[in-house]
Amino acid sequence: MLRKEKLALEKWFPGFARIWRLTGLWLKKFWILFNWVACATSEGINLVKLFLYVELCLKFSQVVILYGICNITKTLSSVHELVLMANRHHSSVFLVLVTILLSIPYSEQLQSSHSQTLLRIQQLLNFPAALSNWNNDTDFCNTDSNSSLTIVCYEDSITQLHIIGERRDSPLPRNFSINSFVTTLVRLPSLKVLTLVSLGIWGPLPDKIARLSSLEIVNMSSNFLYGSIPQELSSLKNLQTLIFDNNMLAETFPPWLDSIPTLTVLSLKNNLFNGSLPNSLGNVENLRTLSLSHNHFYGVVPDLSRLTNLQVLELDDNAFGPQFPQLGNKLVTLVLRNNRFRDGIPTELSSYYQLERLDISSNAFVGPFQPGLFSLPSITYLNISGNKLTGMLFENVSCNSELDVVDLSSNLLSGSLPKCLVSNSSDRTFLYARNCLDTVNQNQQPQPFCHTEALAVGILPEIKRHKQVSKVVLSLGIVGGTLGGVALVLLIFFIVRRGNARSKMKNPPTRLISENAASGYTSKLLSDARYISQTKKLGAVGLPTYRSFSLEEIEAATNYFHTSSLMGEDSYGKMYRGQLKNGSVVAIRCVEMKKKYSTQNFVNHIELISKLRHRHLVSAIGHCFECSLDDSSVNKVFLVFEYVPNGTLRNWISDENARKCLSWTQRIGAAIGVAKGIQFLHTGIVPGVYSNDLKIEDVLLDQNLVAKISSYHLPLLSNMGKVRHGNSSSGLKNSSNKKSVKHEDKSDIYDLGVILLELILGRKIKTVNDADAFRDLLQASLGADEEGRRSVVDPAIRKACLDQALKTMMEICVRCLVKQPEDRPSVEDVLWNLQFASQVQDAWRGDSQSSEGSPGSESRGLPFH
DSSP states (O other): OHHHHHHHHHHHSTTHHHHHHHHOOHHHHHHHHHHHHHHHHHHTOOHHHHHHHHHHHHTTHHHHHTTTSOOOOOOOTTHHHHHHHHHHOHHHHHHHHHHHHHTSOGGGOOOHHHHHHHHHHHHHTTOOGGGTTOOTTOOGGGSOOOSSEEEEEETTEEEEEEEEEEESSOOOOTTOOHHHHHHHHTTOTTOOEEEEEEEOOEEEOOGGGGGOTTOOEEEOOSSEEEEOOOGGGGGOTTOOEEEOOSSEEOSSOOTTGGGOTTOOEEEOOSSOOEEOOOGGGGGOTTOOEEEOOSSEEEEOOOOOTTOTTOOEEEOOSSEEOSSOOOOOTTOSEEEOOSSOOOSOOOGGGGGOTTOOEEEOOSSOOEEEOOGGGGGOTTOOEEEOOSSEEEEEEOTTOOOOTTOOEEEOOSSEEEEOOOHHHHTTGGGSEEEOOSSEESOSSSOOOOHHHHHHHHHHTTOOOOOOOOSOHHHHHHHHHHHHHHHHHHHHHHHHHHHHHHHHHHHHOOSOOOEEOOTTGGGTOOHHHHTOHHHHHHHHOOOBTTBOOOEEOOHHHHHHHTTTTOGGGEEEEETTEEEEEEEOTTSOEEEEEEEEEEEEEOGGGGHHHHHHHHTOOOTTBOOEEEEEEEEETTTOOEEEEEEEEEOOOSOBTTTTTTOTTOSSOOOHHHHHHHHHHHHHHHHIIIIISSSOOOOOOOOGGGEEEOTTOOEEEOOOOOHIIIIIBOOOOSOOSSOOOOGGGSSOSTTTTHHHHHHHHHHHHHHHHOSOOOSHHHHHHHHHHHHHHHTSOHHHHHTTSOTTTGGGOOHHHHHHHHHHHHHHTOSSGGGSOOHHHHHHHHHHHHHHHHHHTOOOOOSTTOOOOOOOSOSOO
C-alpha cells in the first residue's frame, strides 16, 4: 500500500522541483499561497485541519527527496491517513504541499557535484579541524558559520568559501599537490569570495586559478606559497581584494596590477619580494589599502599622489629610500618604519587631516621636526624615533587630545617638553629618551654628543644668543687670534728646530715629535676652530674625548714598546697594551707607513677615525704621528683604542677551556650588539665603513659582556699602511677585493650570518664550505618540528631556547648566508629580527642563566685589526 501511495503523490505533482528551479520567483510563491487560502476557505478546512496537513506533509519529506527538493528524512507513519485526506480534499492537500516545499530556500539546494567538490577539498587539505564534520550527508549550504568556516550559497551554487585552519608553522605533507587542489577548486565557478588561511598550502600558485572568473576577494594568507603571483589574475575584472600575507612569494612586484581597475586592497606583507616598485602602481586609482611590509623591496617609491582614494600605506621593514614618497592627502595610516629614508619630512605632511597613525621610525630622516604633527585633528599614534631630526620643542605646543602614543626617542631634538604631552601622561605613552631636551625624566644625550651628531647631519642645534652681539664677535676674534698665534709660534719653532737639525746632523734624519706636531694639523688647520670642533669634540658616553697623544705619552704607556706590552702582530703592524698616566688601560696599534706622506694627507682619515665611537665598537680615543726630521713626513701612526678585557666572543662560545659558556639570551644580546655595530659602521658615519671581513674572534666582550667589534676596515691601513707578510689574526681584506661595490654592505651581512651560525651551533666555522653545510642544516631543521630544530643547537643552551626565538634566529641566519649578495637582508632587517627574538625569549623567561657576574678573562683578541 505504501508504494501505491508514493506513486499517487508523484502523479499529483510530477517534475515540480525542476519547474521551481527554472522559475524561482517569489511572486509565484505568493500567488500559490493566495490561491491556497482561498481554496482552503471554500473547502471548509478549519485551522486544526490546516496544522494537521502541515504535520503530515513534513512526514512525506522522503518522497520529496526523490525529486531533489529537500534533504530532511522523516518517518512515514501517517501516510495512509494523508492519502485518505487527499481523496477528500485533493486541491487543499496539493496546495499545502506546494506551500511547504516553496518555503524551503532555494540556496540550500546545492548541486551534488559541488558537494563532492567540497568533500574532495577536505581530503586534499588533509582533513583540517574546521572541516572535521563534513560527510556525504552534510547540508553544506545550511551549516552554521563560525570563525573557522563559512559557506554562502546562492540558488544551487557556492558563492563564498571561507576556511581558516591551524597550520601556521607547518606545510601540508609532501604528497599534497597544489595543482590538483586548484583544479578541484575551479569546479566551483560561481565563487566570488575565496578565503584559505593557515591551511599549510604550499607550492607555486597555478595560473588556472584565474578560471574562477567571478572572484572578487582572494585571501590566501599564512600559507607556504612561493614563486610569483600569476599574471592571469589580471583577467579577473571584478577583483577587488588580493591578500597573500605571510607566504614565501618572491621575485619582483607584479607590474600588471594597474590592469585591474577595480582593485581596492592589495596586501603582500611578510613575503620575499624584492626589487623596486613599478611606476604603474601609481595608476591603480581605486586602491585604498597598500601593504608591502616585511619584504625586500628597495629604491625610490613611485609617485602615488594620483591614488586619491589611498587610505592605508604600509611599507615598513624594506629598503625604500632615500626620498620621502609623494602621496595623496587622504591617508589614514602611514607606516614607513625601518627603511632607508634619509631626506627631510615634507611640510605638507602637517596638512594630512585624516591621518590617524604615522610611523617613520628607524630611518635616517634629517632636518627639522614639525610640531604641527602633534595637533593633526585625527592623529592618535606618532612615532618618529630612531632618526636624526633636529629642532626646538616648546612648552606651549598644542596637541590632539586623542593622541595616545608619542615616541620621539633617539633624535636630536632640543628645547622643552610640550605641556600637552606631559600632562595626563598616565593616559598616553610618551617616550623621548636619547635626545637633547632640557629634562631629567628620561636619559638625554650629553651636549658634546648632540653637537657632534648635529655636525654629522649638517645641522647645528640652535645656540642661545647673548644679549650683546658684540661680545660674541669679540670672543670669536680672541679665539681665532689665539689659535692663529699659537700656530704661528709652533711654525716658527718647527722651522728653527729643523734648521738646527740640518746644520748639526750629517747622519740620516731621526724622528721628531712635539705635542702639536703629533696631532698632524698644519697651522692652517690649527687656526680653523670649526675643524677642531669636529675632530676633538667627538665624545661618547663612557669614553674620554678624542685627542692627539704625544710620542712621549705613547712610549711611557708601553714602557718604550717593551715586549711584555706586545699583545700581537698582524699584517698591519703590532698591537700593544698600554697604561696612561691616569691609570686607564688602552690598546695601541702601531702602523708603519709604506710611503712618505705629510700630516695633511691624514686629515680625512683622522676625521673618520675620530668618529668611530660607539657602544658596540672598540672605539678610537686618540692618535699620534711619528714624523721624519728632514721632511716632516709621517713614518708611523699610533692609533689608540679602548681596551676590552674579557676575551673574544669565540672564547665564550666554542672554546673548550672557557670558564663559563654564554647563555642563550646572552648570545642573542651579543648578536644584537654586533648588528648594531655594523649598522653604525654603515650608516652612523659619513662615509660609511664597509667590507669589514668580520669574524667571531674579532668580536670582544667587555666586563659586562657587551659585544664590541674590534676589526673594521679603514682606508688609512689599506692605502697607507705597510703590509707585512706575516700571519694575520683577523684576515682583514681591502674593500677593493670585494666582488661588487653596489652591494658592498652585503659582505658584512654574510659575515654576520657566519657569526650567528656559530652562536646557534656552538661550533667553529672555519671555511666557506663549513658555512654552506651548516646553513643547509639550519634550512632543513626549519621544516622540521621543534625537537628537530633543537637537535642542531649547541647542547649547552638547547633546553633554554624558546622555539619561536630559535626559529627567528635560524631564519635570519639562513637569509644572511645566501649566495647572491642582493638577496641578503639589510642590517636593519637583521637587527629587527634579532630584537624580536630577544623580546620573545625575555617574555618567556625560560633562560636560567644571566649575564651578570660572568667571569672575565684576559683578552686574546687584537682590538681593531
